Amino acid sequence: MQWIIRQIAAEIRVGEEQVRAAVQLLDGGATVPFVARYRKEATGGLDDVQLRELEVRLVYLRELQDRREAILRSIEEQGKLTPELRAAIEAAPTKQELEDLYLPYKPKRRTKGQIAREAGIEPLADRLIADPGLDPAAQAQAFVKTDKGEGGEDFTTVAAVLDGVRDILSERWAEDPALVQQLREWLWSEGLFKSKLATGKDENHPDVAKFRDYFDYDEPIGRVPSHRALAVFRGCQLEVLEAKLSLPVEPEPGKPSIAEGRIALHLGWSHQGRPADDLIRKCVAWTWRVKLSLSTERDLFARLREEAEKVAIKVFADNLRDLLLAAPAGPRVVMGLDPGIRTGVKVAVVDATGKLVDTATVFPHEPRRDWDGALHTLGRLCEKHGVNLIAIGNGTASRETDKLAADLGKRLPGMQRVVVSESGASVYSASEFASQEMPDVDVSLRGAASIARRLQDPLAELVKIDPKSIGVGQYQHDVNQGELARMLGAVVEDCVNAVGVDLNTASVPLLSRVSGLSGSVAKAVVRWREAHGAFRSRQQLLEVSGLGAKTFEQSAGFLRIRGGDNPLDMTGVHPETYPVVEKMLAAAGKPVQELMGRGELLKTFRPERFADDRFGAVTVKDIIVELEKPGRDPRPDFKVARFNDGVEDIADLREGMELEGTVSNVAAFGAFVDLGVHQDGLVHVSQLSHKFVNDAREVVKTGDIVKVKVLEVDPARKRISLTMKLGAPAGRRDGPRDNRFEGAARGQRAPTNPAIGSAMQGAFAKLQGLRK
Structure with missing residues (x-):
């Protein structure tokens, strides 16, 4: 475990003690939001971003260690574990390098090389590679068998024996970890990622034409942007495109490739016209063309996909965070309009608490074109419920419906209208939770209510929807769905806990995202609330069935009670630190109500004065900040974008x-x-x-x-x-932008880069011998 802590500390650039404390807390059941906010003393102030990275790396490195131990056991059972091999395995920093080291010892089906070794041909292979001056045919005579083997192995001719030499050497070289890693890194740096239109596909077909940018595309694989990589992989999956990894310079027909030259360099061999050189050249070519070219392409494509997916998942997570933390309109009466043409515009009015109070359907568009009737109905609903804010879904007929709302605004001065994303609204409308919230309401009208609530509080409404259905991702269906779900779940959890949750109004989906609260406990909280009325204090949470001391510790600081018995319950001050606040009250000689929001008074407090063995100065400082702005919302102020009139299509x-x-x-x-x-x-x-x-x-x-x-x-x-x-x-002030590969994002072909580094010059030198 110590090496894992040391590794993580080096990666995120913090102290080992900080990492050790964080790991102990996470292993003990603490959540990232809780540790980031209420255990700064223990972790030395690690924030949620660092803790999330630590959490991911901890899982990876533990899996790496488990695999390392399994590999060591396997090789030891084979009786092939040398001290040098053990040291190399124990030092392998990644799963890929670990598997490279294990490859020669990994149990597998009998290969041609293994069959040749069993036939006793390996000494010949060793002899020829050690001394290329020997005549292969003459040396092979001693290894020719008189009969075929029991399994049909045929080494009854010199040619068959020399083929066995080729199979043994090519297999040996293809399983050389140093060679494999060297070729892999060289091709990641110099190789080209190419795609073309698949044979037999009609480039004008709509499903094919969307990949037009990649019909004749190539780019250095190590520099392919995430979106282009995932686009090509999707095209290949749909059998629209064909992709391959190409060498930086393709060989002339019948000539050795640069890759073969690099293998020769690694072996320290070159063609010098000796008797065995032609055979060794064939072995080198076989190693690349048969053994390594496809496996290296597969490895690098997997690496490209993995890195592209990481970027795509991060883009999705960042966009989701921004969407969840978007400015809330707040407790205002809102009318939600779910636009439609023939089926009409669905209307839902929600009060300041988000409760659905009225619904309607109007038909201002084709085929009825009842514009005046729609305005009359909307106007009546606005006057009846005091609506001054309209949320309009951005789907079909959105602009036409926005124009309807604009005409309504002319009749009702002060009316504001906002077009909001309706992504996922249909998913929510048909969900079990929506049917529980609005059991007697038509599915389409539930969507309008959801659109209205998104304007009131985007976070509270969007947590009811699977994050993957919100529609802010990049190639979200092409990435690892487990990793995507984990990352998006972490984002939702962080956002919910950063804002805080009103214990007396929050829905089950929102409560279930609070630190420490599971879905079942969230349901139990709501059942208690329905049976006993609003919570008056955080301590009453301990009366909820299934909510014990540990869960209370993890969740209480993120739950807010407005108008309760203790004013501190509406703040982010954790109940465990209420005694610290009591010390402050005693020092100030004022009740808590007169202390909260009094920045000038709170700034006179020295945190060290109120610190103790359990809560240090860092925690006390956080308490003072929270008391300065009790219940503060980190989200920005609400603003409205205005679309240009006459621009609807x-x-x-x-x-x-x-x-x-x-x-x-x-x-x-x-x-x-x-x-x-x-x-x-x-x-x-x-x-x-x-x-x-x-x-x-x-x-x-x-x-x-x-x-x-x-x-x-x-x-x-x-x-x-x-x-x-x-x-x-x-x-x-900055240098000119490198536009070489931006063109591909706009549909232009990215240029190739045939430049060859100094190491390549050596490969070419060896190639001169290979080409003889």
Whole structure:
């Protein structure tokens, strides 16, 4: 365990004692949010990002250690574990390198090389590679068998014996960990990731044409961006594309490749015209073409996919975090409109607490076109319930429905309207929880209610939906679903606990995301609330069936009670530290109500004065910060984006138009912006700022309201190119952007790089001998 702690400490650049304390807390059942917020003293202030990274690496390194021990046992049972091999296995830093070392000893089906060894041909192979001056044919005579083996093995000719030599040597070299790792890293650096249209596919077919950018594509594999890698892999899975790994310089027909030259370099051999050199050259070629080329391609494709998936999952997680922490409209009466054409616009009104109070369906669009009737119905509902905020789903007929809401606003001054994402609303509407919340309401009307609640409190509403259904991912169906679910679950947990949860109004899905609370305990909390009324204090949580002291410790600090018996229960101060607050009250000579929110008074307190053996100065400082702004919400203030009138469809867009929109999704290569025309526009990373931008998230995040200019519109392909460079460019201080591979993101072919490093020169020198 000590080496794991040392490794993690080095990776996240913290002290070993910090890591050891965090591991002990996590192993003891503590959650990341709890440790990050209430155990800073123990961990030396590790934040939630560091703890999440620590948690992931802890799992990986423990799995690595388990595999290491299993491999050592296996090799030891074979009687082949030498001190040198043990040291190499114990020092292997990754699962891949561990498997490379294990490959020669891994139980497998009988290979041609193994059959040749069993036939006693290995001494000949050793003799020829040690002294290429020997004549292979002459030496092989002594190894020719008079009869075939019992299993049909045929070494009755010189040619068959020499084939056995080839099989033994190529297998031996292909299982050389140093050679395999060297070739793998060289090709990761220099190899080309290529794709082309699969044979027999019609490039004009709609399902094929979407991959047009990759019909003739190549790029250095180590520099392929996540989105392009996943696009190619998806195309291959659909049998639209064919992908392969190519050498940086393809060999001429009949000539040795650079890869064969690198194998020769590793072996310290070159063709010098000796009797055995032709045979060894064939063995080298066989090693690459038959043994290593496909396995190396497979390994590097797996590595590319793994790294691309990591990026894609991180993009999804970052966007989800931004969406969950978007500005809430707060406790306002909201009307939700779920747009539709023939089926009508579904209407739901929710009160300030999110309770559904009224529903309707209006038909302002085709075929009824009852515009005035729809306005009358909406106006009546607004006056009846005091609505001054309308949430409009961004699906079909969104812009037409937004225009309807705009006309309503002319009749009702002060009315605000916001177009919100309705991704996942249908999933929620048909869910078991939605049927429990609104049992007698039509499924379509539940969607309108969900849209309204998303505006009130995005976090509280979106936690009811599987994060994968929220629609802010990049190739989310092409990545490891287990890893995606783990990461998104962690994001939701962190966001919920960062904001805090109202114990007396929170739903079961929201409560189940609170630190320490499982789904069953969350249901028990709601049942207690329904049976006994609102919680008056956090201590009453201990009366809930199934909620013990450990769960209370993990969850209590993140649960809020407004208007309860103890004002501290509405803050992020943990009940375990209430005695520290009591010391402060005694020192100030004031009740807690007069202390909370009094920043000027609280700033006079010295944390060291109130620290003790259990709670140090760091914890006391956090308490003071919380008392300065009790129950603070870390989310930004609510703002509304305004769409341009007359711009309702992609056909209404013109180059040069300046518009306002909402960032709907962010990827490393750019940001997608909802302009209200049913098709998001793309601001490429190079168009986000006059300054150099490496990652789009440096400039924007999901939910931001931005001003953009239309650069290009392609209605046929439904592509909108935007820029955020609206003003005069600032003086450039950074170097020019490397645009070599940005073109591929815009549908242009990325150039290849045939440059060869110094190590390649040596390979070519060996090739001169190979080509004789």
